[in-house]
Amino acid sequence: MQHFQDFYRRIAGTDLSPWLEVLPAQLAEWHKQNKTDLDKWQRLLEKLPAIHPTDVDLLSQVRVGSDSDATPYEQKQIVGLLQQFKPWRKGPFHIHGVHIDTEWRSDWKWDRVLPHLSPLAGRSVLDVGCGSGYHLWRMRGEGAKLAVGVDPYPLFLMQFMILNHFIGDDSVFQLPVGIEALPALKSFDTVFSMGVLYHRKSPLDFLQQLKSLLRKDGELVLETLVVDGDEHTVLLPGERYAQMRNVWFIPSVAALENWLTRVGFSDIRTVDVSTTSVDEQRSTEWMRTHSLKDFLDPNDLSKTIEGYPAPVRAVTIAKA
Numbered sequence: 633m634q635h636f637q638d639f640y641r642r643i644a645g646t647d648l649s650p651w652l653e654v655l656p657a658q659l660a661e662w663h664k665q666n667k668t669d670l671d672k673w674q675r676l677l678e679k680l681p682a683i684h685p686t687d688v689d690l691l692s693q694v695r696v697g698s699d700s701d702a703t704p705y706e707q708k709q710i711v712g713l714l715q716q717f718k719p720w721r722k723g724p725f726h727i728h729g730v731h732i733d734t735e736w737r738s739d740w741k742w743d744r745v746l747p748h749l750s751p752l753a754g755r756s757v758l759d760v761g762c763g764s765g766y767h768l769w770r771m772r773g774e775g776a777k778l779a780v781g782v783d784p785y786p787l788f789l790m791q792f793m794i795l796n797h798f799i800g801d802d803s804v805f806q807l808p809v810g811i812e813a814l815p816a817l818k819s820f821d822t823v824f825s826m827g828v829l830y831h832r833k834s835p836l837d838f839l840q841q842l843k844s845l846l847r848k849d850g851e852l853v854l855e856t857l858v859v860d861g862d863e864h865t866v867l868l869p870g871e872r873y874a875q876m877r878n879v880w881f882i883p884s885v886a887a888l889e890n891w892l893t894r895v896g897f898s899d900i901r902t903v904d905v906s907t908t909s910v911d912e913q914r915s916t917e918w919m920r921t922h923s924l925k926d927f928l929d930p931n932d933l934s935k936t937i938e939g940y941p942a943p944v945r946a947v948t949i950a951k952a
Protein backbone atom coordinates (compact mmCIF):
# COMPACT_ATOMS: atom_id res chain seq x y z
CA MET A 633 0.00 0.00 0.00
CA GLN A 634 1.32 3.40 -0.99
CA HIS A 635 0.22 4.78 2.39
CA PHE A 636 2.67 2.51 4.22
CA GLN A 637 5.50 3.44 1.83
CA ASP A 638 4.79 7.10 2.53
CA PHE A 639 4.96 6.39 6.24
CA TYR A 640 8.32 4.59 5.93
CA ARG A 641 9.70 7.57 4.06
CA ARG A 642 8.27 9.98 6.60
CA ILE A 643 9.92 8.30 9.62
CA ALA A 644 13.24 7.34 7.99
CA GLY A 645 16.03 9.19 9.76
CA THR A 646 13.77 10.44 12.58
CA ASP A 647 13.60 9.16 16.12
CA LEU A 648 10.76 6.87 14.98
CA SER A 649 13.11 5.05 12.57
CA PRO A 650 13.67 2.06 14.94
CA TRP A 651 10.07 1.17 14.03
CA LEU A 652 11.29 0.32 10.53
CA GLU A 653 13.12 -2.70 11.92
CA VAL A 654 9.81 -4.50 12.60
CA LEU A 655 6.99 -2.69 10.80
CA PRO A 656 7.49 -3.73 7.13
CA ALA A 657 7.43 -7.45 8.00
CA GLN A 658 4.34 -7.00 10.20
CA LEU A 659 2.48 -5.14 7.49
CA ALA A 660 3.46 -7.69 4.83
CA GLU A 661 2.10 -10.48 7.05
CA TRP A 662 -1.10 -8.47 7.70
CA HIS A 663 -1.51 -8.00 3.96
CA LYS A 664 -1.10 -11.73 3.33
CA GLN A 665 -3.65 -12.66 6.00
CA ASN A 666 -6.31 -10.21 4.80
CA LYS A 667 -5.67 -10.46 1.08
CA THR A 668 -9.21 -11.36 -0.05
CA ASP A 669 -10.92 -8.53 1.85
CA LEU A 670 -8.20 -6.06 0.97
CA ASP A 671 -8.41 -6.80 -2.76
CA LYS A 672 -12.19 -6.25 -2.65
CA TRP A 673 -11.87 -3.03 -0.63
CA GLN A 674 -9.06 -1.75 -2.80
CA ARG A 675 -11.27 -2.04 -5.89
CA LEU A 676 -13.97 0.00 -4.12
CA LEU A 677 -11.50 2.64 -2.92
CA GLU A 678 -10.30 3.11 -6.48
CA LYS A 679 -13.86 4.09 -7.49
CA LEU A 680 -14.03 7.02 -5.04
CA PRO A 681 -14.42 10.24 -7.03
CA ALA A 682 -11.49 12.64 -6.98
CA ILE A 683 -12.89 16.00 -5.89
CA HIS A 684 -10.85 19.03 -5.06
CA PRO A 685 -12.17 20.40 -1.74
CA THR A 686 -12.80 24.13 -1.43
CA ASP A 687 -11.92 23.85 2.25
CA VAL A 688 -11.27 21.36 5.04
CA ASP A 689 -12.30 21.89 8.67
CA LEU A 690 -10.52 19.64 11.16
CA LEU A 691 -10.68 22.14 13.99
CA SER A 692 -14.37 22.19 14.89
CA GLN A 693 -15.41 18.93 13.16
CA VAL A 694 -14.15 16.56 10.47
CA ARG A 695 -15.51 18.12 7.32
CA VAL A 696 -14.03 18.08 3.85
CA GLY A 697 -15.52 20.35 1.22
CA SER A 698 -19.22 21.09 0.97
CA ASP A 699 -22.35 20.36 -0.99
CA SER A 700 -21.33 22.66 -3.79
CA ASP A 701 -18.00 20.88 -4.52
CA ALA A 702 -19.66 17.68 -5.66
CA THR A 703 -22.35 16.96 -8.21
CA PRO A 704 -25.46 15.06 -7.06
CA TYR A 705 -24.08 12.08 -9.00
CA GLU A 706 -20.77 12.21 -7.14
CA GLN A 707 -22.61 12.46 -3.81
CA LYS A 708 -24.63 9.36 -4.72
CA GLN A 709 -21.40 7.59 -5.65
CA ILE A 710 -19.89 8.51 -2.26
CA VAL A 711 -22.92 7.24 -0.34
CA GLY A 712 -23.08 4.00 -2.34
CA LEU A 713 -19.38 3.24 -1.90
CA LEU A 714 -19.16 4.21 1.77
CA GLN A 715 -22.18 2.06 2.60
CA GLN A 716 -20.05 -0.92 1.64
CA PHE A 717 -17.70 -0.12 4.50
CA LYS A 718 -20.33 -0.37 7.26
CA PRO A 719 -20.49 -0.43 10.24
CA TRP A 720 -19.32 3.16 10.70
CA ARG A 721 -18.82 3.39 14.46
CA LYS A 722 -16.59 6.41 15.17
CA GLY A 723 -17.24 9.82 13.64
CA PRO A 724 -19.19 11.84 12.46
CA PHE A 725 -17.73 12.79 9.09
CA HIS A 726 -18.92 15.31 6.53
CA ILE A 727 -17.65 14.55 3.03
CA HIS A 728 -18.68 16.95 0.26
CA GLY A 729 -22.16 17.36 1.69
CA VAL A 730 -22.56 13.68 2.70
CA HIS A 731 -23.06 13.28 6.45
CA ILE A 732 -21.75 9.99 7.85
CA ASP A 733 -23.77 9.81 11.06
CA THR A 734 -21.77 7.21 12.98
CA GLU A 735 -22.79 5.13 16.00
CA TRP A 736 -20.64 7.29 18.29
CA ARG A 737 -20.48 11.05 18.68
CA SER A 738 -16.68 10.88 18.93
CA ASP A 739 -16.68 14.68 18.74
CA TRP A 740 -18.28 14.77 22.20
CA LYS A 741 -15.40 12.72 23.61
CA TRP A 742 -12.94 15.09 21.95
CA ASP A 743 -14.72 18.07 23.52
CA ARG A 744 -14.22 16.50 26.96
CA VAL A 745 -10.54 15.75 26.35
CA LEU A 746 -9.27 18.77 24.40
CA PRO A 747 -9.44 21.53 27.07
CA HIS A 748 -7.06 19.56 29.31
CA LEU A 749 -4.27 18.74 26.85
CA SER A 750 -0.89 20.36 26.51
CA PRO A 751 -1.38 22.20 23.19
CA LEU A 752 -0.83 19.77 20.32
CA ALA A 753 0.67 22.30 17.91
CA GLY A 754 4.03 21.04 16.66
CA ARG A 755 3.82 17.76 18.58
CA SER A 756 4.13 14.20 17.29
CA VAL A 757 1.18 12.20 18.58
CA LEU A 758 0.17 8.55 18.65
CA ASP A 759 -3.40 7.31 19.07
CA VAL A 760 -3.50 3.70 20.25
CA GLY A 761 -6.79 2.01 19.26
CA CYS A 762 -7.79 4.85 16.94
CA GLY A 763 -10.78 3.09 15.30
CA SER A 764 -11.71 4.89 12.06
CA GLY A 765 -9.13 7.57 12.86
CA TYR A 766 -11.66 10.26 13.79
CA HIS A 767 -9.54 11.73 16.58
CA LEU A 768 -6.37 11.66 14.43
CA TRP A 769 -7.97 14.26 12.17
CA ARG A 770 -8.94 16.39 15.16
CA MET A 771 -5.35 16.13 16.51
CA ARG A 772 -4.05 17.33 13.16
CA GLY A 773 -6.65 20.10 13.26
CA GLU A 774 -5.03 21.25 16.51
CA GLY A 775 -1.71 21.50 14.70
CA ALA A 776 0.03 18.20 15.53
CA LYS A 777 3.02 17.93 13.17
CA LEU A 778 2.57 14.16 12.86
CA ALA A 779 -0.47 12.10 13.92
CA VAL A 780 -0.13 8.31 13.84
CA GLY A 781 -2.90 5.89 14.75
CA VAL A 782 -2.66 2.15 15.33
CA ASP A 783 -5.63 -0.22 15.34
CA PRO A 784 -5.51 -3.89 14.36
CA TYR A 785 -9.00 -4.00 12.81
CA PRO A 786 -8.69 -3.88 8.95
CA LEU A 787 -12.11 -2.31 8.25
CA PHE A 788 -11.18 0.71 10.37
CA LEU A 789 -8.04 1.25 8.30
CA MET A 790 -10.22 1.27 5.17
CA GLN A 791 -12.49 3.90 6.73
CA PHE A 792 -9.39 5.97 7.50
CA MET A 793 -8.17 5.53 3.90
CA ILE A 794 -11.50 6.88 2.62
CA LEU A 795 -11.12 10.07 4.66
CA ASN A 796 -7.49 10.26 3.66
CA HIS A 797 -8.50 10.03 0.00
CA PHE A 798 -10.72 13.10 0.34
CA ILE A 799 -8.65 15.15 2.78
CA GLY A 800 -5.21 14.28 1.37
CA ASP A 801 -2.99 15.19 4.33
CA ASP A 802 0.57 13.83 4.36
CA SER A 803 1.06 14.08 8.13
CA VAL A 804 -1.71 11.74 9.28
CA PHE A 805 -1.15 7.97 9.14
CA GLN A 806 -2.95 4.87 10.34
CA LEU A 807 -1.37 1.44 10.66
CA PRO A 808 -3.14 -1.91 11.17
CA VAL A 809 -1.14 -3.17 14.13
CA GLY A 810 -1.98 -3.70 17.79
CA ILE A 811 -0.06 -2.01 20.59
CA GLU A 812 1.66 -5.30 21.40
CA ALA A 813 3.46 -5.10 18.03
CA LEU A 814 5.08 -1.72 18.75
CA PRO A 815 8.70 -1.35 19.84
CA ALA A 816 9.53 0.91 22.81
CA LEU A 817 9.99 4.03 20.71
CA LYS A 818 10.35 6.50 23.64
CA SER A 819 9.59 9.25 21.20
CA PHE A 820 6.02 10.60 20.96
CA ASP A 821 5.20 13.91 22.63
CA THR A 822 1.63 12.80 23.36
CA VAL A 823 0.17 9.29 23.41
CA PHE A 824 -3.60 8.88 23.47
CA SER A 825 -5.37 5.70 24.34
CA MET A 826 -9.10 6.07 24.51
CA GLY A 827 -11.48 3.14 24.98
CA VAL A 828 -8.80 0.44 24.92
CA LEU A 829 -7.57 -0.27 28.47
CA TYR A 830 -10.61 -2.40 29.37
CA HIS A 831 -10.00 -4.56 26.28
CA ARG A 832 -6.52 -5.52 27.55
CA LYS A 833 -6.10 -8.65 29.66
CA SER A 834 -3.11 -7.20 31.39
CA PRO A 835 -3.79 -3.50 32.06
CA LEU A 836 -0.53 -2.82 33.89
CA ASP A 837 1.53 -4.20 31.01
CA PHE A 838 -0.59 -2.04 28.70
CA LEU A 839 0.15 1.12 30.72
CA GLN A 840 3.84 0.22 30.72
CA GLN A 841 3.75 -0.17 26.91
CA LEU A 842 2.08 3.22 26.55
CA LYS A 843 4.82 4.73 28.72
CA SER A 844 7.51 3.10 26.58
CA LEU A 845 6.18 4.94 23.53
CA LEU A 846 6.47 8.39 25.11
CA ARG A 847 9.54 10.58 25.29
CA LYS A 848 10.63 11.65 28.76
CA ASP A 849 8.02 14.09 30.16
CA GLY A 850 5.67 13.28 27.29
CA GLU A 851 1.93 13.28 27.96
CA LEU A 852 -0.36 10.28 28.27
CA VAL A 853 -4.08 10.82 27.64
CA LEU A 854 -6.02 7.82 28.82
CA GLU A 855 -9.76 7.40 28.53
CA THR A 856 -11.40 4.32 29.93
CA LEU A 857 -14.45 2.84 31.66
CA VAL A 858 -14.45 3.31 35.44
CA VAL A 859 -16.62 2.23 38.38
CA ASP A 860 -17.31 3.92 41.72
CA GLY A 861 -15.03 2.96 44.57
CA ASP A 862 -11.71 3.45 46.34
CA GLU A 863 -8.19 2.49 45.27
CA HIS A 864 -8.93 -1.19 45.96
CA THR A 865 -11.99 -1.35 43.69
CA VAL A 866 -11.75 -3.01 40.27
CA LEU A 867 -14.61 -4.71 38.40
CA LEU A 868 -13.75 -7.83 36.42
CA PRO A 869 -17.06 -8.65 34.68
CA GLY A 870 -18.16 -12.07 33.43
CA GLU A 871 -18.26 -13.12 29.79
CA ARG A 872 -19.95 -9.86 28.72
CA TYR A 873 -20.21 -6.26 29.89
CA ALA A 874 -22.92 -4.17 28.18
CA GLN A 875 -22.97 -7.06 25.67
CA MET A 876 -19.30 -6.47 24.80
CA ARG A 877 -17.04 -9.50 24.92
CA ASN A 878 -13.44 -8.97 25.70
CA VAL A 879 -13.89 -6.56 28.60
CA TRP A 880 -11.41 -7.24 31.39
CA PHE A 881 -10.60 -4.71 34.09
CA ILE A 882 -12.74 -1.67 34.96
CA PRO A 883 -11.02 0.20 37.82
CA SER A 884 -12.25 3.03 40.00
CA VAL A 885 -10.59 6.38 39.28
CA ALA A 886 -8.50 5.96 42.46
CA ALA A 887 -7.36 2.46 41.43
CA LEU A 888 -6.52 3.69 37.92
CA GLU A 889 -4.44 6.55 39.28
CA ASN A 890 -2.68 4.09 41.58
CA TRP A 891 -1.87 1.81 38.61
CA LEU A 892 -0.42 4.80 36.75
CA THR A 893 1.72 5.73 39.74
CA ARG A 894 2.96 2.15 40.10
CA VAL A 895 4.19 2.00 36.50
CA GLY A 896 6.04 5.29 36.91
CA PHE A 897 3.80 8.08 35.62
CA SER A 898 3.69 11.37 37.50
CA ASP A 899 1.45 14.50 37.61
CA ILE A 900 -1.60 12.26 37.32
CA ARG A 901 -4.93 14.05 37.12
CA THR A 902 -8.38 12.83 36.20
CA VAL A 903 -9.98 15.71 34.36
CA ASP A 904 -13.38 14.34 33.45
CA VAL A 905 -15.79 11.61 34.53
CA SER A 906 -18.96 11.23 32.43
CA THR A 907 -21.76 8.73 32.09
CA THR A 908 -22.09 7.59 28.47
CA SER A 909 -25.52 8.62 27.24
CA VAL A 910 -27.76 6.91 24.71
CA ASP A 911 -27.41 10.07 22.61
CA GLU A 912 -23.63 9.63 22.42
CA GLN A 913 -23.74 5.95 21.35
CA ARG A 914 -26.74 4.93 19.26
CA SER A 915 -27.82 3.06 16.13
CA THR A 916 -27.90 5.15 12.97
CA GLU A 917 -28.33 4.74 9.25
CA TRP A 918 -24.60 3.96 9.10
CA MET A 919 -24.59 1.44 11.98
CA ARG A 920 -27.92 -0.32 12.02
CA THR A 921 -27.42 -3.03 14.65
CA HIS A 922 -27.95 -2.76 18.40
CA SER A 923 -26.31 0.00 20.38
CA LEU A 924 -26.09 1.29 23.96
CA LYS A 925 -29.83 1.51 24.71
CA ASP A 926 -30.16 -2.21 23.93
CA PHE A 927 -27.24 -3.00 26.24
CA LEU A 928 -28.78 -1.30 29.31
CA ASP A 929 -31.41 -2.67 31.69
CA PRO A 930 -34.69 -1.33 30.22
CA ASN A 931 -36.10 -0.85 33.76
CA ASP A 932 -33.01 0.81 35.21
CA LEU A 933 -30.71 2.72 32.87
CA SER A 934 -28.04 2.94 35.60
CA LYS A 935 -27.32 -0.77 35.02
CA THR A 936 -26.14 -2.82 32.07
CA ILE A 937 -28.30 -5.66 30.86
CA GLU A 938 -26.03 -7.99 32.87
CA GLY A 939 -26.64 -6.00 36.09
CA TYR A 940 -23.27 -4.15 36.22
CA PRO A 941 -22.99 -0.37 36.64
CA ALA A 942 -23.77 1.32 33.29
CA PRO A 943 -20.78 2.75 31.33
CA VAL A 944 -19.04 5.71 32.96
CA ARG A 945 -15.80 6.95 31.39
CA ALA A 946 -12.92 8.89 32.85
CA VAL A 947 -10.20 10.93 31.15
CA THR A 948 -6.90 10.81 32.99
CA ILE A 949 -3.75 12.68 32.00
CA ALA A 950 -0.26 11.83 33.21
CA LYS A 951 3.40 12.61 32.56
CA ALA A 952 5.89 9.92 31.51
Ligand SMILES: Nc1ncnc2c1ncn2[C@@H]1O[C@H](C[S@+](CC[C@H]([NH3+])C(=O)[O-])CC(=O)[O-])[C@@H](O)[C@H]1O
Pocket residue numbers: 722736738741760761762763764782783784785788809810811812825826827828831
Ligand atom coordinates in the same frame (compact mmCIF):
# COMPACT_ATOMS: atom_id res chain seq x y z
N1 LIG B 1 -4.33 -4.63 20.86
C1 LIG B 1 -4.86 -3.51 20.42
N2 LIG B 1 -4.07 -2.47 20.07
C2 LIG B 1 -4.60 -1.32 19.60
N3 LIG B 1 -5.94 -1.14 19.43
C3 LIG B 1 -6.75 -2.15 19.76
C4 LIG B 1 -6.27 -3.36 20.27
N4 LIG B 1 -7.33 -4.18 20.51
C5 LIG B 1 -8.44 -3.50 20.15
N5 LIG B 1 -8.10 -2.28 19.69
C6 LIG B 1 -8.99 -1.24 19.13
O1 LIG B 1 -9.40 -0.39 20.17
C7 LIG B 1 -10.58 0.29 19.74
C8 LIG B 1 -11.53 0.44 20.90
S1 LIG B 1 -12.90 1.52 20.58
C9 LIG B 1 -12.21 3.12 20.85
C10 LIG B 1 -11.96 3.91 19.61
C11 LIG B 1 -11.46 5.34 19.81
N6 LIG B 1 -10.13 5.39 20.42
C12 LIG B 1 -12.41 6.16 20.62
O2 LIG B 1 -12.10 6.45 21.76
O3 LIG B 1 -13.47 6.50 20.09
C13 LIG B 1 -13.83 1.37 22.03
C14 LIG B 1 -14.88 0.39 22.00
O4 LIG B 1 -15.58 0.33 20.97
O5 LIG B 1 -15.08 -0.32 23.03
C15 LIG B 1 -11.16 -0.51 18.58
O6 LIG B 1 -11.08 0.27 17.42
C16 LIG B 1 -10.29 -1.75 18.54
O7 LIG B 1 -10.13 -2.26 17.22
